Amino acid sequence: MCVGEGILPSGPLNGAVAGKVKFSTTLRPPEKPFLTVSWSFKGKNIITSTSTDIIDPGHVDRISLDRTTGALELRNLVLEDRGEYTVTIIPEGGLQELGKTTLDVYVPISGATIRSPTATLIENISSTNLSCEASGSIGTRVWLMDGLPLQPSGTVSLSSENRTVFIQPVHSSNHGTYQCRVSNPVSTVTVAYNLTVNFGPHNITIIGPSEAAPGRRVILQCTAYSVPPAVFSWMLNDNETHVNTSMYVIERLQTENIGNYTCTARNVVTRLENSTILNLREL
Known part of the structure; x- marks a missing residue:
């Protein structure tokens, strides 16, 4: 008989490549040690801990188990660590505890930059665009102008996924500092560009x-x-x-x-x- 399906957070938990994540349970340390704590990933055993530990070779030196609560720490994350994790805990004299959750792993944002054609811009004559580029697992792009959210208008439009801002034609109100904020659940990078409209x-x-x-x-x-x-x-x-x-x-x-x-x-x-x-x- 299984109880305690909620002993792990519903998830997903978020982790960064090369970082670490801890799967914490809701269990309190028992008076007597758990008989068995077993963790699996996508149905494959990671560690089974009884009087001794049996660890999957691919997770040796990457995991630490807290035997008092059943919590698992996973280090040196890679993208392949994404997926479902299951813990099974058998306490002495009690019922089996089971928990499931999922992990998402992201590459942190880096190398963010705003690119724009090099040209002299003149009000009501010239047009231009600003493209926000970055490396990593890009979740969202948000544009700001002089610290306020950039609002599309008759002359300002955004491409899909907010990658590029088009200004056709430029106006004096478009003169200022543009910021692109690139985010995912584990990192955020903001880059700025000063657009000069003559x-x-x-x-x-x-x-x-x-x-x-x-x-x-x-x-x-x-x-x-x-x-x-x-x-x-x-x-x-x-x-x-x-x-x-x-x-x-x-x-x-x-x-x-x-x-x-x-x-x-x-x-x-x-x-x-x-x-x-x-x-x-x-x-």
Whole structure:
């Protein structure tokens, strides 16, 4: 008669190649030692322990048996160790205990990398893709962008098993750090890739007062959303000023400094430019 079908976890247990796993039973150490503890793998005996131990040659030096609970430790795992394990325990004066469970063995993830075609990407013109490659037993691939889950959209799509991200065409919102997280039950590796999308200049703005008192120092700051950073030029009342920085400084406001200041931002890669105007008046 057999009882105790649940003396092993239902499984599967997970192990890594070259690692170890322990099959623990739910039994407490008895007052008297078990008469027999026997483990088998796929129906083949691994070890039978009575007053002496009979061990399968393929498992010598790879297993340790805890005679007090019947637990078995298996070391130096290989892929061929996957399958069903059965333990049979006969206590002194008791009923036979039987347990079954399964073991899955995985090769740990290694060598993860993100590959992408080498090209200069320009917003709304170029397209690209990112491929996540890795060695080992790959269970899942998860993509993140700037730390958040990557969401497919009208221009972003994923291949089967999330191996490749397609972006057609690229947009400024696609500029950032992409991460691919490759996992299996025994390991997780995350790799990052910085995707550069050249765009802009967008959102040209002049920060500064629209009026100031004569003799005051006035600073006008031009900003633009652009990759690479924009280069700037200034005009006053449609006349060149030869100021080619983002900041325009008027040390002492005079009559000739009054009028329309035009800041032009230019992107040397996209070859686009945009301008904005601030009208500076005298108090």
